[in-house]
Amino acid sequence: MTDGSRPLSLCAREPHVPADRLVAEMVPPPRFDSVRFDNYIPDPDRPSQAEAVRVLEEFAAGLGGGPTNGAGAGGIRRWFRRGGRSADGPAASAGPRGVYLDGGYGVGKTHLLASLWHATEAPPERKAFGTFVELTNLVGALGFQQTVATLSGHRLLCIDEFELDDPGDTVLVSTLLGRLVEEGVALAATSNTLPGKLGEGRFAAADFLREIQGLAAHFRALRIDGEDYRHRGLPDAPPPSDAETVTRFAHTTPGASLDHFPSLLDHLSRVHPSRYGALCDGVEAVCLTDVQPVPDQSTALRLVVLADRLYDREVPVLASGVPFDALFGEDMLKGGYRKKYFRAISRLTALARDARRSVDT
Known part of the structure; x- marks a missing residue:
């Protein structure tokens, strides 16, 4: 009936998805509209979850205020100086400029990544959130140089589900993130694979070790343990x-x-x-x-x-x-x-x- x-x-x-829609939709999806650090419930038996919240809250605080490009990203430098990094020299040489949440599926990595986006004091058009697939698709729609120009004024770029499926993506993303880091953009990413292990089992990762290691150098990795919530x-x-x-x-x-x-x-x-x-x-x-x-x-x-x-x-x-x-x-x-x-x-x-x-x- x-x-x-x-x-x-x-x-x-x-x-048909026009390029301007791809850019406009680089915000947390509807499921993660209301997530915040304070409504992430860490598993008391998994201390790495509470530690991730602490580190990300500190990272968000370091992104508040100040210019967003070049060596002027003082908040980011202060955050990494507390982690033992030097604040001397240009921003691009101040050590990793991002956080990388590594863990199994269902431990709340996307919740935390979206919470970081919401906690960062910047208007929505100055911070971007998207999956790895959406980021590579944006490059395909805009072209490499226009993507750099579009994202280089951002304070923060969040990349969910960071996974390299082929050598072309490895070179593309390595180059893109390197350029954005030079422009002072802070990075945050989630994945089920440590940054130095990206691509393993999918293609001849050893042949692209330089690019993969370059990607890993942009991030401070945080391991999050736990069950699928x-x-x-x-x-x-x-x-x-x-x-x-x-x-x-x-x-x-x-x-x-x-x-x-x-x-x-x-x-x-x-x-x-x-x-x-x-x-x-x-x-x-x-x-x-x-x-x-x-x-x-x-x-x-x-x-x-x-x-x-x-x-x-x-x-x-x-x-x-x-x-x-x-x-x-x-x-x-x-x-x-x-x-x-x-x-x-x-x-x-x-x-x-x-x-x-x-x-x-």
């Missing part, structure tokens, strides 16, 4: 629904989309990942039928990006077929991208719980 309305279809959408103390993930339930929910829920999962995967191959956020515009729930294990790594990585964008926008996902923890094969879960896949499973499971609550009410 339906109410006569027709659900949306992600497969029918081919969004999304599932701490919660029941197991809900089982998949049957196709009839998914279809009925799609037809009776305003703003819901309904797609055949294999068709959606095929559609994603024709839409650039930079547009996956726009693909979800106005979608209140995603309904998928016939979910199957993804067939190859390229498809799997595209699905990871879509899962991230849905999670950022708090879009519940109701699906039939295999459970989300069966999306990625054993070889993928043991390979170089395994941390991405576990993050996607974690986030999709959380969104599946949200959808199940709607179905059950």
Whole structure:
């Protein structure tokens, strides 16, 4: 039974995202609008979490006030001087100019990164927040020099999910961040991989060791230990629904989309990942039928990006077929991208719980 309305279809959408929108949307996503340091709840059994809050609060305080470019970034220099770095010489030579949050999925790294963005005293147009994918997409849309010009006046650049997937990204980002550091931009990043280990298991990282080490030199690494907060103390993930339930929910829920999962995967191959956020515009729930294990790594990585964008926008996902923890094969879960896949499973499971609550009410 339906109410006569027709659900949306992600497969029918081919969004165009102008470059100015990419720049304007470099702010924390809706899920992280209200996060702050004081509503991050550290696990008392994991002292590294409370230590990360302390260090980031100090870092944010060091960014308050003063000019944002060149050697005048005194607040940043003072922050690193307290950490044992010299304040002599130009800003670019004052040691690392950023913090790098390393830890497993679900320990609250994005919460902390967004809290840093909110705590930094600068107007929104003077600080930027985006995923690593969104940053590389911005360079693709604007060109390298224009990206440097656009971001060089910023006080802070936050990069979430910092992961190098190919040698081209390694050289591009190493060069970009080096230029921004020279302009006095402070950096903050999150990742599941220490900066000196980026690229391992994905490409011949040893051939690009110089660039990777250059990236690592920009950051002071903070390790955050802990369990995945999304599932701490919660029941197991809900089982998949049957196709009839998914279809009925799609037809009776305003703003819901309904797609055949294999068709959606095929559609994603024709839409650039930079547009996956726009693909979800106005979608209140995603309904998928016939979910199957993804067939190859390229498809799997595209699905990871879509899962991230849905999670950022708090879009519940109701699906039939295999459970989300069966999306990625054993070889993928043991390979170089395994941390991405576990993050996607974690986030999709959380969104599946949200959808199940709607179905059950």
